[in-house]
Amino acid sequence: MGGEDETHRLRAGSFGAVAEEYGRLRPAPCDEAVEWLVPKDSGTVLDLAAGAGTxxxxxxxxxPDVVAVExxxxxxxxxAARRPDVRALRGTAEAIPLTDGRVDAVVVSSAWHWFDAARAVTEIARVLRPGGTLGVVWNGMDSSVPWVAEWQARVRPETAGTRGExxxxxxxxxxARLREDIASAGPLFGEVEQASFSCVRAVAPADLAxxxxxxxxxILLPEEERRQLIARAEELLxxxxxxxxxxxxxxxxxLCWRVTRL
Incomplete structure (x- = not known):
């Protein structure tokens, strides 16, 4: 168990080493997904675990008012360099540096699995106003598209034939885990809704690799192994x-989920 915890800690803390590349390369969620996650009348929204601001x-x-916590x-x-107009605060999902009922919506992009969920759900509920929403999204290449699945399998042969599944x-x-996390916190939120959105982006092979x-x-691979993997990925693209x-x-x-603060 200790080894698993240490691996989780290392992976969770690895992104800062590639912060510039992360900000430049990570694709944002599909526009329709953002529209679905954030209520139209929102005045203040918290981007929690905001990363490099994608x-x-x-x-x-x-x-009108966006607060980023990272x-x-x-x-x-x-x-902060990309969006100097946004307040960027140091904090975590388990200790959000905002007052009670401060925001209309909290959005979490590709980060929920790094949280201590029991503490995070309670803390998110604290900063949300009643009737506010929590939105969670994971965004990535669509492996159900045959050429994407084939490319991913050729880059990492150990995943051949299984990547899409x-x-x-x-x-x-x-x-399922998100629903369990929300329910385990008690009667703080309503029912979880789910939706999926697809989009296509034009990307240069070097950037996609x-x-x-x-x-x-x-990120945590040995340097030469990481370099070879990315070079192979670009060659195939x-x-x-x-x-x-x-x-x-x-x-x-x-893939998105949203839930309303009671």
Whole structure:
């Protein structure tokens, strides 16, 4: 158990080492997903575990007041440089530096699995006004698209034939766990809603390959192994590049949950 805890801690703290690349390469959730997650009448929204500000930028286009909370100083510095108009505060999901009932919505992008959920749910409920919403989203390449699954399997052969199913199971497990986390905190929230959104983004092969280097399992690989993996990923993507083109149309999927504070 101790080894698992240490691995979790290392992975959770690894992103700051690639903060600039994270901010440049990580794709934001699909626009429709953001619209679904954030109520239209929201005045103040908290981007919790905001990272380098990928989602923060989209929120700031839609909401008058956005607060970003991020524990890693390196990630938060990139966020602040990208969005100087947004308050970027040091804090965690378990200790949010805001007063009670301060926000209309809390949004968490691809970070819930790093939280101490029992403490986080109570703390999120504290800063939300009654009737406010918690939105959680995981965003990534859509492995149900055959060429994406094939590319991922060729980059990491150990996942051949299983990647799409693993991804579907991963999303299912995340949703089930989120519902358990919300329910275990007592009568703080209503029923959890779920939705899925797809979108396509034009991405250069070099950037899509480098994106792999912003995920914790790859960040923690030995340097030479990580370099070879990314180089192999780019080589395979260039094989798919249409003649005369410089970018690929890449499908992404945002799986979302939202729940209302009672």
């Amino acid at each position: 989602l923060t930028a989209l929120l700031a286009e839609r909401v 524990p890693d100083d390196r990630m938060r510095a990139v966020l 693993q991804r579907r199971q991963w999303f299912h497990d995340r949703g 480098a994106l792999l280097g912003t995920y914790s399992r790859v 260039r094989e798919r590049l249409p003649q005369g083109e410089e970018v690929l149309d890449v499908p992404f999927r945002s």
